[in-house]
């Protein structure tokens with residue numbers, strides 16, 4: 001099983017607590033080079049969309 005807590009959710013780079021921050025919208029870590037970039041925003045939206053899809057599937 002992969003440990004998402006040790007990877008940047010944007011670029012999949014291995015990270016530590018020292019070079020990353022938590023993205024509070026998705027509750028996943030993001031590295032310092034991705035933090036605040038358009039890429040991070042895009043990934044956040046993709047991630048939230050996929051969660052929304054799962055919810056929709058259960059309701060229809």
Ligand SMILES: [Zn+2]
Nearest residue numbers: 008011031034
């Ligand atoms: Zn990154």
